[in-house]
Amino acid sequence: MTEMLRIADLRAEAGGREILKGVNLTVEEGETCVLFGPNGSGKSTLLSTIMGYSTCKVTEGQILFKGQDITGMSVDERARLGIGMMMQRPPNIFGVKLGDLVKASAKNREVIGQAANFKLGEFLDRDINVGFSGGEIKRSELLQLTAQKPEFILLDEPESGVDLESIDLIGNKVRDLLFDPASGSERHVSSLVITHTGQILDYIGADRGYVMKEGVIQRTGNPADLLRNIKQNGYGE
């Protein structure tokens, strides 16, 4: 297996405060890694830093994507290299239609015709995220990612704020993104997933788990074991 992502001794600030305090982590090609951690531990900051959002400022360390140093690259350069992100709270963009963004970014132009499968048929003409419910935001993010066809996906709590009925649709769409539809079982897109409940793992499984606390990776291991342990003992020692 080749390395898809390597984070080396990464320190980063957000809002003038150091949040990431020397993170080390790898994701291999075709691998799904899960990131656990208490609120405020730096998980979302790590994903935003990998995507290159300017709210996060790298002060030390490196981000390597397929062996290439992307630490200083802009968000769009990273996207064009094959990184995609499902945000937890994406911004509202007044005046820009969801369908227009999907069309403009689509490698997979057939996706527009599949919007109804995401229960978004009537949303293509709506301003992006404006007045969307929690579940609608998740489905909109997944539609965009399906059009974008990234090789590596950052998923920030894909199941949070979603009702029980919608979680099945979202879980299946995330699965479609990660698994090769031809083989059905072979994972062809790598991912790094933040989850609190572990529900999403019922759909996509996971190969490796990381536990983040106070801006560093504290533990690594089998994701199911880590989750069981967290459920029993919390994030204490």
Next chain:
Amino acid sequence: MPGRDSSVKEALNKKGAYGKDIDLERYEEGSKDADQVADLESSEYRRYMENVGVVADEMARSGSLMFIDNGMSHCSPRIQEGLEVMSVSEALRKHDGLKDFMWNAMDPAKDKYTAKTYLEDGDGFFVRVKSGYHIKSPMQSCMLLKTNRTVQNVHNIIIVEDGASLEMITGCTSTRHANDSLHVGVTEMYIGDNANLTYSMVHSWGDKTNVRPRTKTVVGRNSNYVNNYILLNPVESIQSFPAADLAEGASTTYNTVCLAHAGSDIDTGGMVSLNGPGSRAEIMSRSISMGGKMCARGRLVGNSPGAKAHLECRSIILKDGGSTLAIPELEAHVADVEMTHEAAVGKIARDQIEYIMSRGLDEDQAVSMIVKGFLSGSINGLPESLQKDLDAAIEQANLGS
């Protein structure tokens, strides 16, 4: 009216309430003896007209009017039943009662620009929709400035009688030879009861052109008036503050979309007096400074119980060197009114740009997409053809950062 004449003469020295003062002496009076344009499609002015939403083939229009400098050059024969279209001078000969509408809504002594138009006896277009008629296709008019260093003083009258409706598109523009000129368009609109008028104005001028439109609309009971204003090209200065008086149950919407290019000084908006019980108004402004000066004004005056109104000014600064100023004013004279406003001025939020960039579009493409959405999505109910023109013009306006 000798008394009025003398007060209007005095007003020749009265500066406009807003905007930089224009020295009227710099300009010759534009000719009233205009070239006649028999066919808009073969006209040498076609591209100028089409640039401001006036279509040459007239197929989707209920009628067309064109003024070149101060004279009428074209009046479409394709007139529909219930619709009357001609020059004001001809209408005055035909209709005795029209003189009661002349300078009724608009005070000719308002400022030097109205005074000049009054004293020069400015001609203009007369459009009347008879009671009960609904004109299906939009009526269109074009005000073209052709001669350099001249002033265009036109005085238009629109009357939509009880139970009637009309959509009207007016394109105002100057040829490249008439860059250094002044446009003064006085328009008085009278909407009867239970009637509708949508009036969309598209401007495109030279970068040395000064523009001082003066517009007043009287909206009758339970009627609706929509005023759309679009300016996307450079201009030296525009100052315009159209006003409407609403009767009981009447409603109005003012939509303004402006791009202030470097060197442009734009001061525009709208004022609505909610005089009738239950009247409603909405003033919406979307503007972008690309290095020019942009002032968006809105004034709502609540004079009657049950009046409800909202005012929204949003402005983006895309390039340094200019300025934007939003001036929302709410004035109430009775207790039972509900008037609100919101104003936002600033750059595009970084998180919005980066969100679009995260889908693989570069920064210029992301900014352009947001700005186009900000402008083109801002006017509801724009005639379809005009919406297409607006989208195309925004597309060509090089709105990347």
